Amino acid sequence: MQLDERSTILLKEILLMPGVRVSDLQKKLDISRYQVNYSLSKIDDWLSSNQMPQLQKGRQTGIFVDQVVQETFPQLVKEATTPHDFIISDIERQRLIILLLLIREEPFSLFHLSSALKVSRNTVLNDLKGVASIVHSSKLQVKYTRKDGYYIEGNELDKRKIIIKLVHQMLQTPNGKYWFMEILGISEEEIVGIRQRLEKIEKRLKVRFTDEKLEELPITLSFVIRRIKQRKTLGTYYHDLLNTEEYKAVDELLLDQDKFDEKELLFITLQLLTSNVSSVEEQVQKGISGLIDGIVKMLNSFEQLACIHFQDKDDLVNKIYLHLKPAYYRIKYKLTVENPLLDSLLEEHGELHHLIKKSISPLEEVFGLEIPENESAFLTMMIGSWLLRQGEEISRRKMAIVVCPNGNSVSKLLFESLRGLFPEIVFLDYTSLRDFITYPLEYDIVFSTTFLRTDKKLFLVKPLLSNDEKYRLKVRVHQELNGYNPTNINLDELINLIEQNTPIRDIAGLKKSLQEFFREKQSNIVIPEQGNLKPSLQEVMRETNILIGYKAKTWQEAVQIASLPLLNSMSITPNYVNTMIEMFEHQEPYIVIAPRVAIPHARPEDGVNHLSMSLLKLDEDVDFGGYPIRIFIVIAAIDRSTHLRALMQLNDLLSEESNIHKILEATLKQEILSLLEEYSK
Incomplete structure (x- = not known):
């Protein structure tokens, strides 16, 4: 069966x-x-x-x-x-038809397609309607003549782009690789041969492709090589890739092939350049002028919008560069692929992604192009994971590693999410499936997004976890590691079991001790509350936190006045005020977020007790580093994310100059409160 x-x-x-x-x-x-x-x-x-x-x-x-x-x-x-044991879906069959027509070496009739896919001719006819719709979105058309059979008409570059896209999509489906071999005629020997050459290229370039990309590239290149041999030539010439190290390494890939035209060598070079890598032995930061500066400017902009300060920023810059180098070529030559986690990411981290999108203009200036949603989502994953980092010492606690073949940004986000979810476990590293086999350190637990064989405790997880899934995983891991679930223990039954085996002198005292014991064990299992956990702008900036009709001689004095409502409510400590002033006295005034508006802030650990904001409107401007400022908004965040919804709404409010004018002209607090209410919906 x-x-x-x-x-x-x-x-x-x-x-x-x-x-x-x-x-x-x-x-x-x-x-x-x-x-x-x-x-x-x-x-x-x-x-x-x-x-x-x-x-x-x-x-x-x-x-x-x-x-x-x-x-x-x-x-x-x-x-x-085997592949034929599964009932292939309509969309998968349509994708296979497209690939069949693009690599065919002889005319394909309805009979040929029906035989290859082992379905009826009527099924193929229905599939061809879907095929026409798919290729139309790539500026291609399905044609038929009695002489040539079914074929796809259009620009050669568009045909190769759809090959890249369909290979990626098919490998996400059950037995996708087997369909390629069974129906499209690619041999295991051919795939292994190309893969081995890619691994030699890895050593030559001193990089490691992600597991996912190392599975896709051999199949994609096999299709491309077939089209080249059929003299399906490109009209596009990627001359700007001639001086790249990847171009020099292409010869390694084509040792047994006839000499290819330079245009084709450059197209294959592009496939290497657009491939995600999981690591590099040496960070070679050349080839994309201004990218490092663009990353730094983007991070500075995000810090300003999100009111956070990155630790180890140089390391983060290098991590983002590692991702953006192939992304640059994907975006420039319109070879971006779908991000399967996009919908989940927007649902779970919508505010964070919103602020990332508002910060990436320096990168778009470097690229000279708009960064599409699926690529900016990877940046959100990477920066989101960086914000989850916490200091941790190695101890006698359980050791764990995370195995994820989905690339650096996805792996890092999952790693940091698990670290935050299980503070009692020491997470050593995240690794690809290939590197897992030879991982050198001792560990007790494996969290993996894919099935693998190990004698350690294995927990299968999804790359992006919702709150409900995090809770289920937390309970499950606690159950597996400790042998019980402290949220579901009947103390009366437990005491009855103990009493059957030994006399109990004080039943009430024992029950109280057990309650305290399990309460301590349960404290680490937090059940996520339902609904929106992030308060709105109106909720964090109440009427008592708004000050109007004040004067200040310096911006330092203005910050002190603006902080008074938060000090009075004990939302912040005096140290927080001092730190805000010290932090910006000798730095560029990047807390100036809009004309005549500044948002002084410090870190949560500098003295924040409760999430809150206050607003001071001065009667006259004060000078702040050459900027005239009349509105000071103090932001006190308790962590890296809870304030993001309110901050996003504040950014939207201040992005309209007319709103700033309304605040400056306001004589009553209610006028400002009405504006806050409008943007808190």
Whole structure:
């Protein structure tokens, strides 16, 4: 018996999130309760046919798989299934048709396509309608003549772009690689050969491609080489790539090929330049003029907007450069790929992403192009993970590593998210799947986004975790490591069990001690509150925090006056005020966020007790580093993220000069409060 595609996806979801409920699976996969239960029944039958324990289901506990299934699942799928055991979806079949037509060496009729895909001619005819729609978005057309059969017409560069896109998409699906070999005729030997040459190029360039890219490149290059051999030539000449190290390394890739035209060598060079890397042995910062300065300006702008200060900024600049170098070539030559985590990221980190988008104009000036949403999302992941960093000492606690093949920015975000979620665990590193095999340090736990074999405790996770998923993972890890779940212990039953084995002198005293013990253990498991946790601008800047009709001789005095409401409410300490003044006395006045407006602030650890903001409107301007300032807005943030919603609303308010004019002209606090209310919706 074989497992169908939907049931396979369902089983993987259960493996990733033990304790998931039927309602969760309905919502996740957008299917009915009946369909979920039907697939669960098929999974049980499939497990039984492979002599495996069936799913464990409970109304309170959710759905679990036995440990032996988790350990053997990857091998079971590999041994028990072939590409034809899965029912390929319509969209996947349409993508394969496009690739078939782009690498064909002879005319393809309806019969050829039907035979290759093992479906009826009517199915192929319906698929061709979908194919026409897909290629149309890439400025291509599906054509048919009796002499040439079905073929795709259009610019050669557009054809190669769609090849790159479809290879990426197909490798995200179950058995995508096998479809390439089974239907498109790519051999394992060919893929392995190109991969080995890419690994030699890695050594020559002193970089390591991500696992994901090292899987995609051999297949993409195989298709490209086929088209070159069919004399499907490019009209585009990437002359600005001639002096790159990647161009010099292309010969390594084409040792057994006939001599290719320089245009083709440059196109293959572009594939290397646009490939994400997970690490470099030597940071070679050349080839993209002004990129380092652009990154620094972007980070300074973000610090101003978000009221935060990056630690180890030079390291962060290098990390972003590592990501942006290939991104630059992807954006410049319109080769960007989909970011599968974009929707989740916008849902979980919308405010942070908003501020990143408002900060990237220095990079867009360097690129000379607008940075698309899918690329800016990777920046949000990287900067978000950096903000999650906390100091931590190595101790006798459990040691863990994170395995993620999705690239540097995604891996870093997951690593820092897990560190914040499990402060009791020491997270040593995040690594690719290849490097995991030879990882040199001792560890106890592996958090991984993909199935792998290890004798250590393994927890499967998603690259981007929602609050609910974080909570489920927290409870699950606590259960696995400590043998119990402190949120679900019946003390009366526990005492009764103890009493059966030994006399108890003071039952009430024992129960109180157990309550204290488990309360301490439970304190580290925080159940996320429902709803929006981030307060609005109106909520953090109340009427008592607004001051109008004051005068100050210096900007330092103005900061002290503006801080008075926050000092009176004990939201900040006097040290916070002193630190704000000291921090900006000898620096550029980048707290000047808009004409005549300054937002002094310091770090949470400098003396913030409660999230709050205050606003001072002076009767006359004071000089701040050559800038005339009349409005001072003190921001006191308790952490790196809770204030972002209010800050985003404040940025939107101050971006309109008419609003600044309204504040300057206001004679009553209510006039300013009405403006705050308008932008807090």
